[in-house]
Amino acid sequence: MAEFKHVWVDRGSPNTLLLLHGTGGSETDLLPIGDTLAPTFNQLSPAGRVMEGPMRRFFRRYGEGKFDESSIREEAAALAEFVRWAAGAYGFDPSRVYGVGFSNGANIAGSLLLLHPTVLAGGMLMRPMLPLEPPEVPDLRGKRVLTVNGERDEMAPLASVERLHALLREGGADLEAVWHSGGHGLTRGELSHGAGWFAGFGE
Numbered sequence: 001m002a003e004f005k006h007v008w009v010d011r012g013s014p015n016t017l018l019l020l021h022g023t024g025g026s027e028t029d030l031l032p033i034g035d036t037l038a039p040t041f042n043q044l045s046p047a048g049r050v051m052e053g054p055m056r057r058f059f060r061r062y063g064e065g066k067f068d069e070s071s072i073r074e075e076a077a078a079l080a081e082f083v084r085w086a087a088g089a090y091g092f093d094p095s096r097v098y099g100v101g102f103s104n105g106a107n108i109a110g111s112l113l114l115l116h117p118t119v120l121a122g123g124m125l126m127r128p129m130l131p132l133e134p135p136e137v138p139d140l141r142g143k144r145v146l147t148v149n150g151e152r153d154e155m156a157p158l159a160s161v162e163r164l165h166a167l168l169r170e171g172g173a174d175l176e177a178v179w180h181s182g183g184h185g186l187t188r189g190e191l192s193h194g195a196g197w198f199a200g201f202g203e
Contacts (some may be wrong), residue, residue: 004046018107099123140171
């Protein structure tokens with residue numbers, strides 16, 4: 001089993017959030033956001049295994065927006081294995097796991113959807129871009145995905161975001177793409193929108 005330092009919060013829900021932090025974050029960073037988005041859902045929150053200086057990430061990069069695709073494949077496979085292990089260890093439904101990721105965490109969540117589409121039932125990707133081109137378009141039918149991006153976000157280029165959206169739609173995902181006028185930072189309005197979106201999921 002691929003080892004990830006992590007936090008597990010058991011709320012007895014049939015639904016589980018997989019919380020994935022941004023660069024420099026930790027396994028506790030997104031717990032409050034998870035509480036805001038879906039306060040009744042279980043939470044599984046791992047820390048990225050890749051170190052960039054003192055900062056944790058979910059895969060390596062060569063520079064801003066220049067990703068190491070071999071690292072993405074390796075770490076996405078390890079994370080998929082970890083989620084499957086955790087489902088057995090903690091007893092949650094592996095078919096009702098929803099990724100919630102910010103920045104680097106959103107990109108590893110996108111990688112799971114593109115490379116290991118059976119791991120996530122969908123989720124909320126905050127400031128994602130296309131992490132890599134998959135070898136083939138995955139079957140994403142039945143998966144619900146919400147993306148939230150800033151129109152002035154220099155860290156997530158428009159063309160890359162739109163390519164991610166195109167692949168998700170081509171795979172059959174039920175995609176809602178939300179844009180706001182700001183940059184890379186999250187807004188209260190986005191979290192409120194996300195909470196409303198998750199409220200539509202059955203318990």
